Amino acid sequence: MKIFSAAQIREADAFTIAHEPISSTHLMERAAGQCAAWLEDHYSPSHPVYIFCGKGNNGGDGLVIARLMLGHGYDVHTCILQHSSKASPDHEHQLRTLQQLHPTGIYTIGDVSDFPELPPNAIIIDAIFGTGMSRPVDGWVAGIIHLINDQRHKHPIIAIDMPSGLMADESSVHNPVVQAHTTLSFEFYKLAFLLPENAPYAGDVHILPIGLHPDYITQTPARYHLSDREMMRTIYRPRDPFAHKGTYGHALLIAGSYGKMGAAVLSARACLRAGVGLLTCHVPQCGTQIMQISEPAAMCITDEDAHYSTHFHKGISSAGYKAIGIGPGIDKQPGTAKSLEMLMDAWQRPMVIDADALNLLSVYPYLLYKVPKGSLLTPHPKEFERLFGKTANDIARLELLSKKAVELQLYILLKGRYTAIACPDGAVYFNHTGNPGMATGGSGDVLTGILTGLLAQEYTPKAAMLLGVWLHGYAGDLAAAQLSQEAMTASDIISSLGNAFREGI
Numbered sequence: 101m102k103i104f105s106a107a108q109i110r111e112a113d114a115f116t117i118a119h120e121p122i123s124s125t126h127l128m129e130r131a132a133g134q135c136a137a138w139l140e141d142h143y144s145p146s147h148p149v150y151i152f153c154g155k156g157n158n159g160g161d162g163l164v165i166a167r168l169m170l171g172h173g174y175d176v177h178t179c180i181l182q183h184s185s186k187a188s189p190d191h192e193h194q195l196r197t198l199q200q201l202h203p204t205g206i207y208t209i210g211d212v213s214d215f216p217e218l219p220p221n222a223i224i225i226d227a228i229f230g231t232g233m234s235r236p237v238d239g240w241v242a243g244i245i246h247l248i249n250d251q252r253h254k255h256p257i258i259a260i261d262m263p264s265g266l267m268a269d270e271s272s273v274h275n276p277v278v279q280a281h282t283t284l285s286f287e288f289y290k291l292a293f294l295l296p297e298n299a300p301y302a303g304d305v306h307i308l309p310i311g312l313h314p315d316y317i318t319q320t321p322a323r324y325h326l327s328d329r330e331m332m333r334t335i336y337r338p339r340d341p342f343a344h345k346g347t348y349g350h351a352l353l354i355a356g357s358y359g360k361m362g363a364a365v366l367s368a369r370a371c372l373r374a375g376v377g378l379l380t381c382h383v384p385q386c387g388t389q390i391m392q393i394s395e396p397a398a399m400c401i402t403d404e405d406a407h408y409s410t411h412f413h414k415g416i417s418s419a420g421y422k423a424i425g426i427g428p429g430i431d432k433q434p435g436t437a438k439s440l441e442m443l444m445d446a447w448q449r450p451m452v453i454d455a456d457a458l459n460l461l462s463v464y465p466y467l468l469y470k471v472p473k474g475s476l477l478t479p480h481p482k483e484f485e486r487l488f489g490k491t492a493n494d495i496a497r498l499e500l501l502s503k504k505a506v507e508l509q510l511y512i513l514l515k516g517r518y519t520a521i522a523c524p525d526g527a528v529y530f531n532h533t534g535n536p537g538m539a540t541g542g543s544g545d546v547l548t549g550i551l552t553g554l555l556a557q558e559y560t561p562k563a564a565m566l567l568g569v570w571l572h573g574y575a576g577d578l579a580a581a582q583l584s585q586e587a588m589t590a591s592d593i594i595s596s597l598g599n600a601f602r603e604g605i
């Protein structure tokens with residue numbers, strides 16, 4: 101699914117009006133009608149409805165919702181904020197219609213002292229500002245947003261299109277923003293919903309289709325995308341009935357050190373469950389028995405070093421591997437860094453780089469420029485910061501992520517609630533599968549195994565990244581559904597991978 105900017109959404113709006121064709125008033129009726137239907141499905145007329153409207157088209161939506169719900173027997177109070185002397189033409193039109201049909205129950209708000217006393221049971225609809233927010237809210241309007249937020253423990257707050265104060269494509273950090281429980285947003289996710297710094301604002305997001313013109317949506321390129329099941333169906337390749345284990349590649353996993361062999365075992369198991377044909381694990385001497393006993397399907401190469409792997413580059417180009425994954429639990433020894441450098445000099449094909457291998461790249465930054473083009477880097481926010489530096493906000497971090505992916509010609513993901521995957525062509529994909537139960541030790545090692553397994557099966561690096569992150573999150577969701585977010589562990593993500601392949605694609 102494409103994620104359009106506020107400017108593109110305005111274009112989509114205008115394109116629909118011109119090409120469907122439909123009047124802007126009717127498009128607003130359609131959008132607000134969807135909201136009213138959702139609200140009526142979720143709240144009975146026993147709930148007094150307080151709708152806060154701005155003077156733009158978001159406020160216009162609020163006025164239509166007020167009229168529709170009044171018509172269906174709800175007790176509606178419409179509060180119009182006088183933040184501007186001018187209202188949009190559609191707002192004016194909708195206000196006249198509402199005044200004619202239901203002249204009572206319309207109030208103006210010009211200061212915080214006008215904020216109404218809310219009866220118990222009331223619901224709050226936030227239709228103050230939508231995608232037209234052009235600057236941070238200040239003064240008494242900010243005061244109204246704070247007063248709305250003060251109600252959030254007593255009354256449900258439902259935002260229309262966007263929580264007011266939130267900017268669709270810019271950072272809103274430190275700005276006053278409505279903290280909604282639910283956001284009913286039109287047609288597309290907005291970039292702002294996907295950024296961790298905005299976690300307190302949108303609540304549960306429901307995307308309501310409002311029939312924006314399909315030609316605009318297919319023809320208009322977007323920089324940001326949200327991964328979805330359809331996308332995974334186009335990526336996934338069912339297995340060939342005449343296959344043998346050579347068909348699905350031979351992966352090498354360089355993982356584990358003294359005290360961290362668990363990371364290697366988890367990664368190896370996930371790699372096998374991702375469907376790889378053959379797996380070899382390169383481990384230090386202390387890890388060979390552990391690996392061989394824990395995972396009989398994996399072959400082992402034992403390093404010359406007792407506790408750390410420092411000689412894994414040897415013979416790499418002639419070994420016939422289809423993919424290499426490196427990082428889980430390898431530690432940051434200078435010998436490991438040296439071997440990584442020689443490995444990258446010799447290999448020069450996309451590989452998966454995670455955990456301590458990423459930390460080695462931040463300790464020896466020149467190594468970053470030796471990473472083979474098309475490789476997959478999987479940092480969590482702290483590793484990302486160590487690699488590329490701090491940023492002022494999440495939008496700046498997203499820009500930096502994308503810039504580095506283009507500059508280094510790598511696929512770099514940034515782990516989070518919506519993991520962002522930046523591609524060498526500048527596109528960024530957000531992934532929505534997964535849950536907070538996956539914030540547990542070993543979860544990242546599992547992802548490295550999955551990605552390495554998919555890469556070995558000759559999925560393209562982009563396909564491996566998108567599908568691997570999706571399956572990892574989906575398996576995590578299945579594990580959480582069965583065991584709870586608290587009790588699930590990284591091993592449970594691996595156990596659920598089979599059902600993720602079956603049900604998640």
Ligand SMILES: NC(=O)C1=CN([C@@H]2O[C@H](COP(=O)(O)OP(=O)(O)OC[C@H]3O[C@@H](n4cnc5c(N)ncnc54)[C@H](OP(=O)(O)O)[C@@H]3O)[C@@H](O)[C@H]2O)[C@H](O)CC1
Binds near residue numbers: 161233234286
């Ligand atoms: N595109 C669609 O899919 C449809 C969207 N609809 C709804 O329309 C809004 C967007 O409406 P728009 O009129 O463009 O913008 P807003 O209503 O969000 O905001 C404009 C008003 O807000 C004022 N404003 C902006 N920033 C501030 C601020 N910081 N402080 C105070 N006031 C602010 C602005 O005033 P100006 O002084 O800047 O002119 C405007 O008064 C979209 O979100 C949907 O809800 C359609 O209904 C259907 C299709």
Ligand SMILES: [K+]
Binds near residue numbers: 229
């Ligand atoms: K709003």
